[in-house]
Amino acid sequence: MMNQDNPYAMNQTCKVCGEPAAGFHFGAFTCEGCKSFFGRSYNNLSSISDCKNNGECIINKKNRTACKACRLKKCLMVGMSKSGSRYGRRSNWFKIHCLLQEQQQQAVAAMAAHHNSQQAGGGGAPGGSGGAGGMPNGVKAMSGVPPPAAAAAALGMLGHPGGYPGLYAAATAGGGGVRSKEELMMLGLESAGDYGALKHPVVASPSVSSPDSHNSDSSVEVSAVRGNPLLHLGGKSSAGGAGGGGGDGSQASGGGAVPGRPPQLRKDLSPFLPLPFPGLGSMPVMPPPAFLPPSHLLFPGYHPALYSHHQGLLKPTPEQQQAAVAAAAVQHLFNSSGAGQRFAPGTSPFGNHQQHQPPPQQHLKEEEQPAPTRSPSGHANNNHLLTNGGAADELTKRFYLDAVLKSQRHSPPATTKLPPHSKQDYSISALVTPNSESGRERVKSRQSNGQNDEDEEDDEVRTEQIRDGAEEDEEEEDLVVSMTPPHSPAHHQEPETPAQVGIHPSPGQDDPIDLSMKTTGSSLSSKSSSPDMDPEPENFSEGEKIEAEDEAYEENDKEEDEEEEDLKITTEEDQPEEHEKEPEEEQEQEDSEKTVKQAPLLNNNNSISNNNNNNSILSDSEASETIKRKLDELIEASSENGKRLRLESPATTVKVATSNALDLTTKV
Amino acid sequence: MMNQDNPYAMNQTCKVCGEPAAGFHFGAFTCEGCKSFFGRSYNNLSSISDCKNNGECIINKKNRTACKACRLKKCLMVGMSKSGSRYGRRSNWFKIHCLLQEQQQQAVAAMAAHHNSQQAGGGGAPGGSGGAGGMPNGVKAMSGVPPPAAAAAALGMLGHPGGYPGLYAAATAGGGGVRSKEELMMLGLESAGDYGALKHPVVASPSVSSPDSHNSDSSVEVSAVRGNPLLHLGGKSSAGGAGGGGGDGSQASGGGAVPGRPPQLRKDLSPFLPLPFPGLGSMPVMPPPAFLPPSHLLFPGYHPALYSHHQGLLKPTPEQQQAAVAAAAVQHLFNSSGAGQRFAPGTSPFGNHQQHQPPPQQHLKEEEQPAPTRSPSGHANNNHLLTNGGAADELTKRFYLDAVLKSQRHSPPATTKLPPHSKQDYSISALVTPNSESGRERVKSRQSNGQNDEDEEDDEVRTEQIRDGAEEDEEEEDLVVSMTPPHSPAHHQEPETPAQVGIHPSPGQDDPIDLSMKTTGSSLSSKSSSPDMDPEPENFSEGEKIEAEDEAYEENDKEEDEEEEDLKITTEEDQPEEHEKEPEEEQEQEDSEKTVKQAPLLNNNNSISNNNNNNSILSDSEASETIKRKLDELIEASSENGKRLRLESPATTVKVATSNALDLTTKV
């Protein structure tokens, strides 16, 4: 059922804000708003002001517009890059991959989580971002959870829900977990470590990015990576280290290495791939690895960041890198920067990301990228940002990093090198943390100041947040999870990357982002002051996200449940409790459904298509267009039905809708 | 017809004062003045002095500036929150939903009214939001009412208009069940209780908010709630009691109960959904859901709520909560307290909306999702076309709504609080009036700047707007009809919820408002204050809430009259009772009128629609189109019919609508 909905997204949720995704844009599943935002912002970093909260704002539906800096950061974190984009449809295959990956990831994650979790410190850590609450959740939970469960959870988290439900079902099933993901993510950030673990899973997510592959996924990767120096970006990157931790540990491993090969990274995915898929398992095909790519995509949060880390090591995908970089930059900005720096616009933030490391890359990348991005040139920038930073930020980041590192790192260690951490952290922090931590509390504190920002609006608001604290948790994340990345654009991205590489790709334009953002400057102040939390607060909100997701899901029916679950989850996290529990069950069910659906999906789509198509026809006519549109609309409407159907058996569904429609028509 | 006027508003009236709404601001349809007021006040509670009348001041156009405390309270009651804001355009889908809801609601309302009316106290109650009235309806009615009826009623109430009527119907219908979540949320609020009650009604309106979907409407939701303690705010909330009535009864049922549950109410919506669509009716499936999706969107009020519900349960949306809370608080304060207390800012009044209902979920989800769909094809656009019709449509819709509301409303009793009537009245006027709004014109001016890029667009846009002015109105709506929601906003929204749940995130931020307002001071204040709602407040919910309100609004025609009445009303309120009772009759009458009006309109519209669609061409092609069209038509028709029908038996109505639609189609 559910499903369906979007064709595009396949039920994915926007990795940035948790809303239902409209499709895979710029390397990640995002909603129209985030797509547009990214598109607009990428070229106009200048327009972005600093984050009042040190870059910790949680981004969710509600508050996504509250803090551009954090929103952009989040975009980067999840792997968005201009370069990442891809045209054309995604193959089913791709989709499948995504799902699989997710599953895998989850599994992995789960595993990792458990294992790692602890490690890292918190384990999951995720919490981080979530701001407050968050972390715990993810991590903990994860850890706590039984492996399988964990895995599932992880997945869930990541994918959140869904990922693909159906497919994964199992995975997902895990259920409840999902939400966590977000958290995880958060954590991730943070802590990446844990997260990392998660990530892995996550990473996976992140990682890769590109789901799709579009193109190439692969391609993408590399290219970028290579190209840009940025990768390092990290400049600050250095951070890497931390970052490194993050994740990958596993994979990452490599981590350290930064440079070079990025391409591989992307590949990272591969690794993922390798995994057996759960779901896929069945699938004969499975193209394998190819798919994987997406990993990164998978999760929202992660990706980028993660990647970064990874990248760091390796090179992250260009995109990633960029992203990372950007992210880093951003964060920095946020945080620190305060003022000054921001990204270098010109460059692309990202830069490169390259990191690569072949193997590990993935993880590594993340880190790196981040910052530097732009690096190459620009690197500096990021740094700056970072630098500036603010202190707070940094701290946060560090936390993350640390955590992450721990976890992952554990090993890793990133190494110094990168400061990766830094960036990562930043990123992470930013991402993750954000709120979280600091976030929340801060918030409280914050309040006070407020200063600036506040001014704006918020201030007040911020205050509120305080309370939130609790709340938040939840949700949001989940959503993220769900999605899978199809393809991964990421990958593709990569391809694009090349360009990036060059520059950052996009650099040219694209990149622009410099993180520098204005923000920075202020940043701090803002931050502090702002304290408000503002933004975040909401963010966290998480819950919402969750829900949202749910909805998204809902699509299917199940989803809903999930949502709730999520919530629960969320809640739990935060508050433990609350929520509830239930969710899972539901989910499962859903999953089931989903599963079912999925298969169909492909087919379904077609059906759907038909409808649409029809429209087309209309078109011909022309004028008709209008009509068409309407039809479309209707269709859509129907579609909805249809959508649902999609997965399922499309045909059927469709029919129904149609029928109805028809009926009408007929009647007519 | 009227209509239209505002594009934005779609003929909505300011939920706070009854003037024509300039748009959907901070989660509710409001006029420029109330928008500004809220914006200013939110951050400066201090500036608000206590109400001399124990918070019982009725707010209407005339006296809105007389008592800031009450005005602010009212704002909160209707679901305004900083977080509730929504950006961007409203999806067609959303629009459609609204229409549908209306219809359904109407139907329901009608039904309810008849049946229930009596029961509850006021029966329908929608009033709620509107102020006073609200509550009653829901709950009691629900209970009392026959299931179906109840449901319908609920819908009406809640959703006000509509939640989605059709769709969910069942589910929802069922009940209420779903709602629960919301209820929960509400509860959450707490006070929801009362608040809830009110809310409900009110809430509904408020709640929802978001019309659009945007997002999220959802957003709103929860957030606040959780976070803030405020919720309770209720402190005073208690109030609930009165309010209680409001709504939900059903769910809420609690009517009385104050507290809590509000959410359900929202759910009510669900109920709504469940409803069969008129048009759809035929549809087996129902994609409805799909359509629906939007629920949240749908109405302001509803959707969110609904969704929320889901969430809600858990966590109401922050916003909602906040709102709710706030409202509650406010009320309390005012009412009871007299002075003292206020809301807790933080919380949101509403709470949640959640509703969910599992089963039904689907639908719900669908709704959400639906949208997305979109089509694939592309065609999409169409919208425009549709538009045309628009105006009329809108009007129609409104009528429906109004009618519905009235019907519903009547009831209401609103409880003390609001004197619902008043509002309505106002509203009505507003609706009619609408006009428009300023906005458009402005556009022109703008131009300039734009800094960079933006400029461009914006400008354009604006410009357009201008022109739009006219256009919009119309069209959109019409279009709306046609459109489907792609995804849905709704969905999204929901999803958010989760987050909300969490926290609400944001809330923090937003909300500053504390209800505390100076006024009260009190306690809440603090909370609130700080808490503020802030931020988050935003959230969520609100928006949705808002919608609900709309309905509320609906007011329409009558309203105007009412306005004057308001005063009366007020009076009445004071004197309890009032509320309701009569309403029905009136409504009916009105309905009649409306009907009439509508009818014509409809036809026209239909034609139009048809035409558009019709795209005859389409036909050929595809059925689909046809279908779509049909749908559109249906929608429209339904609307129209629906409206007409309203009173009649909902079901019937629906059919009719459908029929009509069909017919139209046929024609086509």
Place this chain on the structure above:
DNA sequence: CAAACAGGTCACCAGGTCAT
């Protein structure tokens, strides 16, 4: 040819400004 995304368009809203 159809699917699906980058981009562009423009409906709409938060906020700021300023006359009242």
Place this chain on the structure above:
DNA sequence: ATGACCTGGTGACCTGTTTG
């Protein structure tokens, strides 16, 4: 202090293009 108006920006929808 209010609220009309304007500015900036968000995001739903479309269009154009690439890709399966």
